[in-house]
Amino acid sequence: MPAINDPRVLVDAATQDDAAVFQVAPDRALVATVDFFSPIVDDAYAFGRIAAANALSDLYAMGARPLFALNLVAWPRAPELLALLGETLRGGADVAREAGVLILGGHSIDDPEPKYGMVAVGEAHPDHLLTNRGAKPGDLIVLTKPIGTGILATGLKRDLLTEADMAEAVGWMTMLNAGAMEAALELGGAVHACTDVTGFGLIGHLRNVLDASGVGARLDAGKVPLLARAHELASGGVIPGGTNRNREAANGYTTWGAGVDDATRTLLCDAQTSGGLLLCIDPESEVRLDRELAARSGAGGWTVGVVTGGPAGVVEVT
Ligand code: CO
Numbered sequence: 001m002p003a004i005n006d007p008r009v010l011v012d013a014a015t016q017d018d019a020a021v022f023q024v025a026p027d028r029a030l031v032a033t034v035d036f037f038s039p040i041v042d043d044a045y046a047f048g049r050i051a052a053a054n055a056l057s058d059l060y061a062m063g064a065r066p067l068f069a070l071n072l073v074a075w076p077r078a079p080e081l082l083a084l085l086g087e088t089l090r091g092g093a094d095v096a097r098e099a100g101v102l103i104l105g106g107h108s109i110d111d112p113e114p115k116y117g118m119v120a121v122g123e124a125h126p127d128h129l130l131t132n133r134g135a136k137p138g139d140l141i142v143l144t145k146p147i148g149t150g151i152l153a154t155g156l157k158r159d160l161l162t163e164a165d166m167a168e169a170v171g172w173m174t175m176l177n178a179g180a181m182e183a184a185l186e187l188g189g190a191v192h193a194c195t196d197v198t199g200f201g202l203i204g205h206l207r208n209v210l211d212a213s214g215v216g217a218r219l220d221a222g223k224v225p226l227l228a229r230a231h232e233l234a235s236g237g238v239i240p241g242g243t244n245r246n247r248e249a250a251n252g253y254t255t256w257g258a259g260v261d262d263a264t265r266t267l268l269c270d271a272q273t274s275g276g277l278l279l280c281i282d283p284e285s286e287v288r289l290d291r292e293l294a295a296r297s298g299a300g301g302w303t304v305g306v307v308t309g310g311p312a313g314v315v316e317v318t
Pocket residue numbers: 017018057058061195196197198
């Protein structure tokens with residue numbers, strides 16, 4: 001894409017951040033993102049909820065409060081599948097209502113492979129944005145949801161899991177990152193960087209933070225929260241294509257400790273859907289963040305590593 005040089009543009013694609021940020025007044029910025037994908041669970045209503053929570057997540061990761069959204073739909077014309085589209089849109093609408101987001105329109109096309117998602121628009125104060133470029137050496141790295149949704153969804157696709165086995169993962173994927181964002185904003189300047197964990201996996205999104213911030217990181221693999229059965233499935237080779245590609249890419253900037261087993265390495269690269277926030281915070285604020293997370297999101301946070309002085313962009317996994 002062409003490089004942007006415009007004072008109104010506070011964040012664009014150059015820093016691989018979660019959403020675009022466009023300043024419209026000294027104290028107001030519009031924040032916009034788009035996300036859509038194919039079903040990862042069999043239940044159409046759950047898919048709609050997951051897709052909406054995932055689309056809104058990029059606003060929360062920027063510290064933006066969502067205003068409205070537009071539906072994006074690609075769907076087969078077959079009448080029996082159109083009923084499932086109704087369920088999907090109902091799921092999206094329910095999550096939007098929970099988030100206080102108005103769905104004002106959208107666009108649909110005929111497509112043999114169903115896809116659903118949203119364009120989401122929010123606003124933030126330009127001085128209180130959460131970006132991926134402020135991580136400092138010594139910061140603690142905190143994650144707000146467990147890892148493994150890509151591997152579990154692949155297990156479901158291969159009939160190794162039932163829908164009931166997916167319930168825990170669906171619970172996390174449909175949980176809005178709104179509470180985690182409110183907790184982060186409550187900490188003010190103690191949050192130095194923020195992103196959400198989605199398709200590039202934990203290590204891939206951490207790497208974007210490190211690149212944008214010019215720092216390195218040490219991850220403690222044993223402290224990364226995992227969904228039940230994720231490690232067992234990864235050990236058995238139940239791995240989505242995107243996760244394999246993430247891992248190949250990660251090998252270029254990651255040093256793996258000898259004690260980190262193969263399945264764990266895969267999990268740290270697992271492509272997530274609607275994952276948690278990844279926050280780099282002043283170490284003195286760890287307890288306070290945990291308390292705010294518990295109060296505002298109903299779930300705590302997991303401290304999974306620490307930001308280091310470098311080498312920049314390199315993740316050391318122990
Ligand atoms: Co994101």
